[in-house]
Amino acid sequence: MHTAVTDERATIVQTLRDFCEAEIRPHVMRWDEAQEFPRDVFRKLGELGFLGVLFPEEYGGAGLSYMDYAAIVEEIAAVDPSIALAVAAHNSLGSNHLFQFGTDAQRRRYMPKLTSGEWLAAWGLTEAEAGSDSSGTKTTAVRDGDQWVLNGSKNFITNASVGSLAVLMAVTDRAKGNRGISAFIVELANPGIRVGKKENKLGMRASDTCTLVMEDCRIAADALLGEEGSGWVDSMKILDGGRISIAALSVGLARGAYEASLKYAKERRQFGRPIAEFEAIQFYLAEMATDIDAARLLTQRAAAAKDAGQPVTRLSAQAKLFASEMAVKATDRGIQIHGGYGFTKDFPVEKFFRDVKLCTIGEGTSEIQKLVIAKHLLAGGA
Secondary structure (H helix, E strand, C coil), X not given: CCCCCCHHHHHHHHHHHHHHHHHHHHHHHHHHHXXXXXXXXXXXXXXXXXXXXXXXXXXXXXXXXXXXXXXXXXXXXXXXXXXXXXXXXXXXXXXXXXXXXXXXXHHHXXXXXXHHCCCCEEEECCECCECCCHHHCCCEEEEECCXXXXXXXXXXXXXXXXXXXXXXXXXXXXXXXXXXXXXXXXXXXXXXXXXXXECCCXXXXXXXXXXXXXXXXXXXHHHEECCCCCHHHHHHHHHHHHHHHHHHHHXXXXXXXXXXXHHHHHHCEECCEEHHHCHHHHXXXXXXXXHHHHHHHHHXXXXXXXXXCCCCXXXXXXXXXXXXXXXXXXXXXXXXXXXXXXXXXXXXXXXXXHHHHHXXXXXXXXXXXXXXXXXXXXXXXX
């Protein structure tokens, strides 16, 4: 695995870093407190190519690698994890499911709108009774002539009220279990689908998270995405890539907390000197920096395997598990370094501390990651 940063990636990251400093950092706390989704920022990210990272230029994409994508998500997350989460859900879940399993006609119809940022994508697998047990989907899709009729609801859907398109899973044959779940492309302007509850979240508050409700939602027969009955299996493949993005997000979030803590430790004085001179603080900083580097390497290993077309289920689960749990620890250390000030909204570590917990839950909890890893180890280590 080659982890050296290419000149192209360095240029991309620097462009994004400048954008984040100018367009995102000054507004982070305002968006967080108002639970405001900054749609204009996403239009600009689309213009810069960051909403079509993984897709070929023929569909308006940037044609970049998963290694590039991981670096992009990390860079945004180091400033505002909420924005990184929405970018990740758009790229590696909604848009990627359509690209990976869609027909050429579906790709040509939708991908240019998604890669440009004109449209944002959502992705719906989770339901009230189908969280970690994603095979327990209750939403149904029934064929009616040249249409499908969807009924049910999807919970915790990122980009639900700000998106224009969603890829949703629904049961088409209950008797077949998870092999009877299919995927569908649903335009969110459809009168049969509406936004339900908007979640009032602990963290990631600028990221849009809502319920989607389908009541006799009629879509064309050609809105079926992939083969009938392949939706659950295809979703598991999409999650393999999605977990790489959450690992990268975790690395970026932890890095943001570390950089803020390092800066604070150099400036904050106690007993007549900067607290960075005290061994306890130095140990915390050393642990944070080392853990972040280790998590980044695991993430890059999974991304490199994905780029090479190799199996990544175990690798992405390991990266996501380690990076997300590491980020929880790193933000806790950041709060401790800041002391009482870390418990206030005057310093960025407070928000990182609230945001981080989602990383151990979204796209598969830490417990699910351990089950996935163990299953592959017991099957022969693949």
